[in-house]
Amino acid sequence: MARPFRRARPCSCPVSDGGSEGLERNAGTCSCVLDDMENHPSPQPSEGCLAVAVRIPVRIVVFVLVVPVRVVWDLLAVGVKALGRRVFAPVWRGLVVIPFGWLYRAVLTPVGHAVCWVGRGIGAGIGALARGVGWVLATLVALPLVWLYRTVLTPLGRGTAWALKGIGLGLAWGIKGIAAALSWVLRAVFVWPWVALWRWVLAPLLRHGLLEPGAWLYRHVLTPVGHGLARLASLAAAGLALTGRGLAAVGALLLVVPALWLYRTVLTPLGRAVRVVVRETGAAFAHAWRAAGFVSRAAGRALKWLAWNLLGRPVRWVYVTLLTPVGHWVRDAVLRPVARVALAAGRAASETARSAGRATREALASARRTVRTARQDAWRALVGGPPREPAAHRARTLGSTTTASGAVPAPEISLSEAEG
Known part of the structure; x- marks a missing residue:
């Protein structure tokens, strides 16, 4: 570089x-x-002749093969994007987003608010109950227990501890004296005789009868024999090492040297050639994919220009020049008058319906008045006086007192006697 x-x-x-x-x-x-x-x-170091010889044919072949694939890929990508914008997005919004949004706003939100309100009420009730229980426990249980502990149990415990401490000190001094006496007796009976036996009898016997002969045997017999065996083992190891080096040299001469020659002479050039071919093929695919993208976009722009000039412009001219004036004339000369006439007819029909409703209500009121008059006349003919109906706003107590405000006890007489 x-x-x-x-x-x-x-x-x-x-x-x-x-x-x-x-x-x-x-x-x-x-x-x-x-x-x-x-x-x-x-x-810069120049590239090899193999790379230069492989690059151009491979790029030509790959470009011819990749261009149709890239065109089909671009068409599929455009179709999928259009399908997603025009079909999948409205379907997803209509089937998932809008229903779930309505469900969240109209159902889940009120239910959640109600659950939160009920939870807050239950929590407030539990908190009040807990505070009441805590007050009861603190007043009726904790305070008496604290008074009992401070007034009764603490002095009693301190006196008991003082008494037990004195008793414990006396027992400790007694047990300490007894333990010292027993320790002296046990050492005199079980320890001192065995110590004297080991020090004056067994230790000299072991030293002069076993240890000194064993040390002489190790120093004058076993050590020279071990040195000789170690020398023989070192000579045998040297011979085995020399034999191994000879076998390794023979193996290297028969196996490693041919393998190294094969690697340097055959495999390395072949690997370099394969690497160059693979690298150039990959670079050719990348270059062809980019070039095919340019070709595909140029073809798409050309088709778009042809479609606009052959179909879009005439359709737009027909729409702007012919259909728009015709539509405006139809809207102004036909649809708006028809709408005004329909609106006037609707208003007239609504006024007629209101008049009919008022006439019907008046007829029904007149019929109710006629029925009421006939009923009063029939009652007067049967009983002999105008009918008496209890007032709805007065309280009937039948001579007893009542808690209603303004209630007056009525006389305990029948309706016929009152009419007479």
Whole structure:
């Protein structure tokens, strides 16, 4: 990779004052010229002939194969996007978003508010009950127990502890004396005889009868024999190591050298060629995919231009020039008068319906008055006086007192006697 070009710094050599001729004469000794020569970018390594030979045919073949695939891919992408915008999004909104939004606003929100209100009420009730129970427990249980503890149990416990402490001290002194006596007796009976036996009898016997002969045997017999065996083992290990090195040299000569030659002479060039082919094929696919994208977009723009000029412009001209004036004339000359006539007819029908309703209500009121008059006349003919109906606003108590305000006890007489 070429190094970045640095800005030329002013030359500080004495020969630079002499102009270009002096600089050329002393180019071998001027450090500024050497620095400028070092700052030039180094040449890029040229690619191999295999890469150059493979690149063009592979790109041509891949471009021919990839262009139809890219065109079909772009068409599918456009179709899927249009289908998602025009079909899936409205269906999703109509079947999921709107129903669930209505369900959330109209059902779940009121139910949640009701549940929260009930929960707050239950929580307030439980809190009040808990406060009442806590007050009862603190007043009727805790305070008596605290008074009992401070007044009765604490002095009683301190006196008991003082008495038990004195008894414990006496028992401790007694047990300590008894333990000292027993310890002295047990040491005199069980420890001191065995210590004397070990110190004066068994220890000298073991030292002179077993340890000293064993040490002499280890020093003068076992140690020389072990040294000889170790020497023999080292000689055998050296022989085995020499044999192993010889076998390794033979194996390397028969296996490693041919394998290394095969790797360097055959596999390495073949791998490099395969790597070049794979790299160029991948680069060709990427280049062909990008070029096919440009081709596909250009073809799409061309088809869009043709469709607009062959179909869109005539349709737009027909709509703007013919259909829009006709539609405006139909709206102004036909639809609006018809709407006004329909509105006037509707208003007349509503006025007629209101008049009919008022006439019907008046007829029904007149019929009710006629029926009421006939009933009064029939009652007067049967009883002999005008009918008496109890007032709805007065309280009937039948001579007893009542709690209703303004109630007056009525006489306990029948209706016929009152009419007579």
